[in-house]
Amino acid sequence: MTAETSRAADLTPKGAATGKIPATVITGFLGAGKTTMIRNILQNAEGKRIALIINEFGDLGVDGEVLKGCGAETCTEDDVIELTNGCICCTVADDFIPTMTALLERPNRPDHIVIETSGLALPQPLIAAFNWPDIRTQVTVDGVVTVVDSAAVAAGRFAEDHDKVAAQRVADDSLDHESPIEELFEDQLTAADLIVLNKTDLLDAEGLAAVRREVATRTARKPAMVEASQGSVPVSVLLGLNVGTEGDIANRKSHHEMEHEAGEEHDHDEFDSFVVPLGPVAAPEALVARLKEIIAAHDILRLKGFVAVEGKPARLLIQAVGQRVDSYFDRPWAPGEARESRLVVIGLAGLDRAAIERALQA
Ligand SMILES: Nc1nc2c(ncn2[C@@H]2O[C@H](COP(=O)(O)OP(=O)(O)OP(=O)(O)O)[C@@H](O)[C@H]2O)c(=O)[nH]1
Structure with a gap:
């Protein structure tokens, strides 16, 4: 393949031109600002009809409540689907696929689907689900957006705390992970097509530059980064990335997949x-x-x-x-x-x- 044809292949539209509904996966650690950013998307959707699938860790449905109350005309309560039966990455077959199938069978299909993972979700199994036969002919992953709590990064929340990990291991010698928070943080970054460095209002320019450098070292991939406060990123930047991420999942392996190629189950016991x-x-x-x-x-x-x-x-x-x-x-x-x-x-x-x-x- 010449450079020209390979470039042309890269530019092949994955979403609208193929008739597939684009789906944006929004991930990021607990409290990074995912729901806040989605609220901003809904309020600035400019007529685009958006269906939301949201998944939360801890069964109180706070995110759904916040989003249903946002008053966006293009996203009614019917368009907000909550998956409360555990973390989305562990319930792909039982929850996510049937939900997506039902959504696609609706007479009034959405223009765009936005999926908010729980803050503890490993995005990789969810993205891989878009390769399932029933799904891949109808929907494509427009892009994975990973939201980062810049203030938490600056405070060292995702840097390994060796004392704490050691204490956890003493308490439970079955733990095989170095640091569950750090690994998850890196896995969510590795899945990203776009990283949003959120909560910039809590840092000065120097602190933010340090966060940017630290985030860049946490993934071998080099997705674009944008800075934001209150998840305020233009909708035109977030939606329409047109990546088709499900086709690139083999290049975004999580720590878990790399450690357990033999197929050990992932869970959230940590x-x-x-x-x-x-x-x-x-x-x-x-x-x-x-x-x-x-x-x-x-x-x-x-x-x-x-x-x-x-x-x-x-x-x-x-x-x-x-x-x-x-x-x-x-x-x-x-x-x-x-x-x-x-x-x-x-x-x-x-x-x-x-x-x-x-x-x-x-
Ligand atoms: N200071 C500041 N606070 C923010 C910003 N973005 C979000 N928050 C606050 O951070 C808290 C968590 O925001 P959410 O949007 O609920 O975060 P989330 O990622 O959806 O949280 P989970 O779903 O629980 O993982 C809320 O109190 C938000 O108001 C920001 O840019 N700056």
């Missing part, structure tokens, strides 16, 4: 999550202060959920990523809706659930 119910809260500021202490004491990676505040007609959305806790009233409680306070807690396996529950409910 991580743990549970939901804690609380009573109504009298003082949200005091709750937020307490959350920060509990997160630090137990090294909780992610905590989110809804809280009923005494005397308030709206529910309080709590979003914590590491030590940073955001909270705001997102919408009024609906008539007849149970005013429950529930928080999902996610961390490395071995979280002291009883102690965390006691502290949260105190």
Whole structure:
């Protein structure tokens, strides 16, 4: 093949011109800003009809709630499909394929499909699923966008903590991974066609340049990087990458695939999550202060959920990523809706659930 013909082959349209619906996979570690970025996509879709498939670790459905409430005309509640039965990379055959098939059978097919993986998902099995016979004739992966929490990278969250890994291994000698967080971070970067360095508002130019260098060292591939705050990247940059990533999956192997070519199953045993119910809260500021202490004491990676505040007609959305806790009233409680306070807690396996529950409910 000459250089010219090989270049022409590279430019072959994978999506629209082949009649396939383009699907964008949005991945990235817990709390990186995936849902925030998708909200931005929906609000700036300019008439493009988008169907969303979202998958969350921890069964509270917070992301779905946030996205359904975003009021975008081109993405109604029917267009938001939540996969709550575990992490999408482990439930491809049972959950993802049937969901995609049902979506494709709808009379009113979407112009574009956006898939948000859970923050703990390994994107590779999901991308490979686009090669399944029923799917590959109808849909193609337009691109994989990996969202990075730049502040967390700067804080060393994805650099190996040798003491912690050693402690984990003492607690569970079946652990064969060097560091589950670091590996997953790198696997998500390795899957990327585009990397979004998000949360730039939390860093100065020097810090951001260091993050850019560090991210570049974490994958042998060299996907483009864009910087963003609040996931604000033009839709024209995110959608329409036209890569056909499912055809390149062999070049994006995860640590897990490289270590276990023999086919050992991937799972999420290294991580743990549970939901804690609380009573109504009298003082949200005091709750937020307490959350920060509990997160630090137990090294909780992610905590989110809804809280009923005494005397308030709206529910309080709590979003914590590491030590940073955001909270705001997102919408009024609906008539007849149970005013429950529930928080999902996610961390490395071995979280002291009883102690965390006691502290949260105190
Ligand atoms: N300061 C700052 N906060 C951000 C930015 N983007 C998102 N956040 C906040 O980070 C938190 C997590 O954002 P999400 O969009 O829910 O992150 P996610 O990747 O969908 O999280 P999971 O689905 O739980 O993995 C929320 O409190 C957001 O408001 C940003 O650019 N800057």
